[in-house]
Amino acid sequence: MAGKYLGQRLKRNEDPRLLTGQALFVDDVQLPGMLHAAFLRSDYAHAWIKSIDPSAARQHPGVVAVYTAADLGKIWKPGPLNVPPPSGIPGVVFNQRTQVPMAKDKVRHQGEAVAVVIAESRYIAEDAAAEIVVDYEPLEAVIDLEKALGEGSPLLYEDLGTNLASFVHQENGSYAEAAARADLIVKTHIVMERGTAAALENRGYVASWDNKSQSLTMWATTQGPIALRNGLATILGLSEHQIRVIAPFVGGGFGPKILLYQPEEIVVSWASLQLGRPVKWIEDRQENFGDTSQERRQIHEAEMALTRDGKILGVKDVFIHDTGAYNSYALTIPLNTQTHTTGPYKVANYLTEYRVVFTNRILVTPLRGAGRTYGTFVMERLMDKAAKRLGMDRTEIRRMNMIQPDEFPYKTGIVGQDFAKNVLDSGNYPAALDKAKEMIGYEAFLKEEQPRLRAEGKHVGLGISFFTEGSGVGPYEGARITVEASGKVNLSTGVGTQGQGHFTSFAQVAAEQLGVDPKNIFVTTGDTEAFHWGAGTFASRGATVAGSAVNAAALLVRQKILKMASKILEAPEEELELADGMVRVADIPSRCISLAELAVKANPSRGAVEPGTEPGLEATAYFGPPYGATAYGCCAMIVEVDPDTFNARIQRLVMAHDCGTVLNPMILEGQIHGGVGLGLGNSFFEKLEMDDNGQLQNASFMDYLIPRASDLPPIEIAHLHTPSPLNPLGIKGVGEAGAIPIPPAFVQAVEDALPEYNLEISEAPLSPNRLFQIVQAAKQA
Amino acid sequence: MSELVKVQVTVNGTRYEHTVEPRMLLVDFIRHELGLTGTHVGCEHGVCGTCTILLDGKPVRSCLLFAPQANGHEIRTIEGLGTMDNLHPIQEAFREAHGLQCGFCTPGVIMSVLPFVEQNANPTEEEVREALDGNLCRCTGYQNIVQAVQLASEMVASRKAEAR
Numbered sequence: 001m002a003g004k005y006l007g008q009r010l011k012r013n014e015d016p017r018l019l020t021g022q023a024l025f026v027d028d029v030q031l032p033g034m035l036h037a038a039f040l041r042s043d044y045a046h047a048w049i050k051s052i053d054p055s056a057a058r059q060h061p062g063v064v065a066v067y068t069a070a071d072l073g074k075i076w077k078p079g080p081l082n083v084p085p086p087s088g089i090p091g092v093v094f095n096q097r098t099q100v101p102m103a104k105d106k107v108r109h110q111g112e113a114v115a116v117v118i119a120e121s122r123y124i125a126e127d128a129a130a131e132i133v134v135d136y137e138p139l140e141a142v143i144d145l146e147k148a149l150g151e152g153s154p155l156l157y158e159d160l161g162t163n164l165a166s167f168v169h170q171e172n173g174s175y176a177e178a179a180a181r182a183d184l185i186v187k188t189h190i191v192m193e194r195g196t197a198a199a200l201e202n203r204g205y206v207a208s209w210d211n212k213s214q215s216l217t218m219w220a221t222t223q224g225p226i227a228l229r230n231g232l233a234t235i236l237g238l239s240e241h242q243i244r245v246i247a248p249f250v251g252g253g254f255g256p257k258i259l260l261y262q263p264e265e266i267v268v269s270w271a272s273l274q275l276g277r278p279v280k281w282i283e284d285r286q287e288n289f290g291d292t293s294q295e296r297r298q299i300h301e302a303e304m305a306l307t308r309d310g311k312i313l314g315v316k317d318v319f320i321h322d323t324g325a326y327n328s329y330a331l332t333i334p335l336n337t338q339t340h341t342t343g344p345y346k347v348a349n350y351l352t353e354y355r356v357v358f359t360n361r362i363l364v365t366p367l368r369g370a371g372r373t374y375g376t377f378v379m380e381r382l383m384d385k386a387a388k389r390l391g392m393d394r395t396e397i398r399r400m401n402m403i404q405p406d407e408f409p410y411k412t413g414i415v416g417q418d419f420a421k422n423v424l425d426s427g428n429y430p431a432a433l434d435k436a437k438e439m440i441g442y443e444a445f446l447k448e449e450q451p452r453l454r455a456e457g458k459h460v461g462l463g464i465s466f467f468t469e470g471s472g473v474g475p476y477e478g479a480r481i482t483v484e485a486s487g488k489v490n491l492s493t494g495v496g497t498q499g500q501g502h503f504t505s506f507a508q509v510a511a512e513q514l515g516v517d518p519k520n521i522f523v524t525t526g527d528t529e530a531f532h533w534g535a536g537t538f539a540s541r542g543a544t545v546a547g548s549a550v551n552a553a554a555l556l557v558r559q560k561i562l563k564m565a566s567k568i569l570e571a572p573e574e575e576l577e578l579a580d581g582m583v584r585v586a587d588i589p590s591r592c593i594s595l596a597e598l599a600v601k602a603n604p605s606r607g608a609v610e611p612g613t614e615p616g617l618e619a620t621a622y623f624g625p626p627y628g629a630t631a632y633g634c635c636a637m638i639v640e641v642d643p644d645t646f647n648a649r650i651q652r653l654v655m656a657h658d659c660g661t662v663l664n665p666m667i668l669e670g671q672i673h674g675g676v677g678l679g680l681g682n683s684f685f686e687k688l689e690m691d692d693n694g695q696l697q698n699a700s701f702m703d704y705l706i707p708r709a710s711d712l713p714p715i716e717i718a719h720l721h722t723p724s725p726l727n728p729l730g731i732k733g734v735g736e737a738g739a740i741p742i743p744p745a746f747v748q749a750v751e752d753a754l755p756e757y758n759l760e761i762s763e764a765p766l767s768p769n770r771l772f773q774i775v776q777a778a779k780q781a
Numbered sequence: 782m783s784e785l786v787k788v789q790v791t792v793n794g795t796r797y798e799h800t801v802e803p804r805m806l807l808v809d810f811i812r813h814e815l816g817l818t819g820t821h822v823g824c825e826h827g828v829c830g831t832c833t834i835l836l837d838g839k840p841v842r843s844c845l846l847f848a849p850q851a852n853g854h855e856i857r858t859i860e861g862l863g864t865m866d867n868l869h870p871i872q873e874a875f876r877e878a879h880g881l882q883c884g885f886c887t888p889g890v891i892m893s894v895l896p897f898v899e900q901n902a903n904p905t906e907e908e909v910r911e912a913l914d915g916n917l918c919r920c921t922g923y924q925n926i927v928q929a930v931q932l933a934s935e936m937v938a939s940r941k942a943e944a945r
Contacts (some may be wrong), residue, residue, distance in 0.1 A: 011876050011877065011879075012876065012879070014884070015875070015876040015881065015884075016865040016866075016868065016876070017865060018881055018884030018887055019859075019863075019868060019872040019875055019876060019881065019884070019887060020860065020862070020863060020864060020865050020868070020872065020890070021817070021818065021819015021820070021858065021859035021860045021888050022819065022821065022865060023884060025818075025821065027818070027821075027822065028812075028818035030813070030816070030818075066870035090803065123802065123804065125806070142849070196888075197919075198917075198919055199883075199885075199919055200821075200823045200829060200883070200885045200886045200917060200918065200919055201821070201823070201883070202823075249883070249884065249885075251821070251883045251884070251885025251886075252882075252883045252885060252919050252920055253883075254919065282822075285823065285824040285825055285826065287941055288911065451785075451918055461875065498883050499881075499882035499883025499884065499885075499920045501882070628799065655891075666879045667879070669879075669925075670879050670882055670920070670921060670925060673921055673922035673923075673924045673925065674882065674919070674920045674921055674922050675922075675924050676917070677921070677922030677923070678919070697863075698938075700824070700826055700828070701824045701826065701829055701917065702828055706917055707923075708913075708914045708917065708923075709909075709910040709911075709913035709914055709916075709918075709923040709926070709927065710907075710910040710911055710914050712923050712924070713922060714906070715922060715924055725911055738922070744934045769928075777908065
């Protein structure tokens with residue numbers, strides 16, 4: 001539903017600030033009397049803390065304070081859960097162990113904070129932190145997921161008696177029954193490894209307690225400013241209204257910045273309260289590798305039961321999920337895995353079960369893709385294997401098992417991250433498959449191009465993978481819109497922005513209803529003083545949930561405008577139109593009034609107030625969907641593998657994608673591009689190399705490679721439009737889309753490029769080295 | 782603490798003289814001493830390119846230099862290009878092509894490729910990708926940055942032609 005503004009490729013309102021260096025990021029906040037924090041972090045992954053001696057650091061010139069867990073008093077306790085464990089699944093085991101502000105008796109991962117120095121400069125704070133003496137008693141580290149659950153494994157939490165953090169079993173239908181009548185069962189063992197979000201801006205906080213106004217202002221690189229404010233109030237013993245959290249411009253989020261009550265958030269704000277001075281902490285890149293949450297480590301044992309003509313009878317997936325040292329974000333990721341494994345396919349009998357394991361690594365929380373990536377990888381690998389065994393075309397077996405356009409809403413019976421039984425709301429999956437095939441030239445490539453290239457000695461393969469993206473989950477978001485006496489429009493919403501273009505897309509939504517140029521709509525996101533109800537930016541929900549709230553608020557303001565203008569212009573509301581900041585009688589454009597004049601009249605002076613009058617052309621509205629909207633798409637790529645170096649180059653990459661109504665196609669495409677970039681990182685470049693002692697071996701951008709410009713291909717995108725019935729605008733999320741289908745498409749293409757080895761790749765990420773090893777093993781087999 | 786040293790630099794045409802610790806990184810000097818916070822810090826070990834500035838016209842990583850090493854030199858930062866109301870062509874091109882999302886790496890990207898853009902009127906995609914290889918971006922998959930740089934090259938070249 002493209003309109004005058006909605007759906008248009010408008011340039012972004014926020015860009016001039018960002019492009020000229022005038023946008024405020026947290027580290028740009030400079031306050032009089034501001035102090036700087038540096039944390040001392042554990043070098044050990046697992047150790048008892050026998051003693052901490054901060055005396056030398058306290059005497060270091062320029063140091064104002066040194067705090068350890070012991071100094072935090074009542075503030076020291078495990079933080080609140082970010083998300084509770086799911087209701088509605090019988091038999092869920094959940095052993096809650098949330099992050100603590102600083103380690104007290106024991107450190108449970110390398111990089112865990114044990115002390116903080118507050119000093120006149122960051123340089124001094126780091127000098128002094130090096131003078132703190134900590135006596136550790138090292139313990140054996142728990143790194144291997146399978147060994148962690150075995151007899152005699154060291155324990156992260158002695159009181160639990162196990163490293164099992166959680167157990168969840170869900171089944172729809174009966175897999176055993178499906179397997180019993182299957183003609184074919186294919187099995188796979190899948191391993192996916194950890195990577196990191198690597199937002200270019202590290203985390204950072206500036207907390208400023210003002211004694212005279214008894215209020216705390218906190219600038220934070222958070223994706224959830226309102227939830228952070230509310231949690232901090234409880235932790236610090238303040239009223240929510242004594243705290244203002246501002247998430248200014250944030251340099252990339254991708255998930256880890258939605259984690260709330262992180263140690264530094266608590267310690268920095270508490271320290272400002274203690275000292276009555278502003279305190280700043282900015283994470284450095286090395287710290288980021290050890291103290292910012294990560295994702296993508298699961299081990300799956302999966303199988304699929306089929307008929308001999310390729311129809312899926314059932315799927316069974318039993319997996320282990322690494323949560324690291326804490327489980328503050330509960331089960332969002334493995335629940336996403338459970339709901340996304342069956343993806344676009346009809347699977348009548350589906351058994352999915354997982355164990356979550358504590359390990360001596362930084363905790364795991366959602367990272368762009370957030371569990372969907374593994375589920376998609378498992379299912380698409382099973383599909384490929386089944387196609388091979390049955391001698392079927394890989395796209396045909398997918399097509400024949402797809403949910404058809406007339407079968408929505410489609411219930412899978414599996415409870416997801418929103419604690420609702422998963423419902424796929426709408427779509428046309430076969431159309432997306434066809435589109436991707438057409439874009440990549442599927443038939444021509446396999447029949448003509450590939451044989452020709454092989455004859456030339458080139459190893460070029462095609463990969464194609466389908467995915468769904470559960471998005472736009474609740475609970476809700478809100479927005480307030482005010483037409484000001486200047487005619488400008490003010491729009492506030494509670495979500496934060498980390499580059500998604502909300503300053504423009506939300507303005508477009510409001511502009512469509514109000515007939516105002518989006519340039520004249522001033523959008524505030526992520527400031528609890530501007531709007532103080534909401535959850536945050538995560539799960540591809542900003543456009544869908546907050547965008548829908550903006551639309552609802554704009555509709556209410558529109559109604560107020562029409563009602564007032566109807567009286568003043570003496571014309572029925574339905575004959576009025578809003579455009580160019582004016583209300584006009586459609587047939588008699590000279591009879592008009594500007595929104596600015598209306599706004600002045602809407603703020604009545606004395607004597608002009610009628611009973612029941614609410615001042616202002618202003619409205620606040622909320623939107624909460626019954627359950628999340630599911631976007632989807634199909635990715636295809638052509639990959640060339642160098643048989644000597646085993647480097648892989650992606651020659652082409654296409655994506656046919658459907659996220660319903662598009663607010664701004666330029667921004668939408670950018671979201672897909674970025675997701676694909678991460679997905680390719682997760683396929684071929686990015687793996688955190690951890691040794692058995694829990695020491696990260698590649699904690700720098702020198703050693704941990706994220707894709708560069710010359711590593712990535714141009715990305716060709718086609719849009720399909722199936723509006724979601726779950727919100728009035730028909731929007732679905734897109735933030736994570738690009739990241740989800742890339743690993744399975746990539747490994748399929750690599751297999752296709754090297755047919756002589758009959759590879760069955762069951763892991764991600766690969767690297768040239770890993771691919772070489774896999775090929776060597778295949779040669780020997 | 783070691784003795785303080787005097788650092789005299791010209792940044793975006795303005796002369797500054799500050800006395801700082803010799804170990805102060807140039808990027809911290811620019812950001813926190815001079816208050817020019819448009820230059821950002823992404824990795825502090827010279828890989829991500831976010832802190833790139835022009836030192837005597839050449840792109841350098843300001844996290845890999847100490848402030849005193851810039852003594853007597855001329856620096857250009859993102860604040861020295863266009864203004865919000867009057868963007869430099871390269872800034873305009875990035876806006877036009879949606880070459881930025883969160884915008885954190887953007888000042889470093891722009892300062893890195895500015896000399897390239899000024900010297901190449903019509904670069905190929907491959908040349909642009911190579912020119913961008915020293916800068917990491919996590920939002921854009923580089924696609925629109927590549928297009929922005931190509932557009933910027935055209936725009937800068939056509940401005941030069943107009944000026945002639």
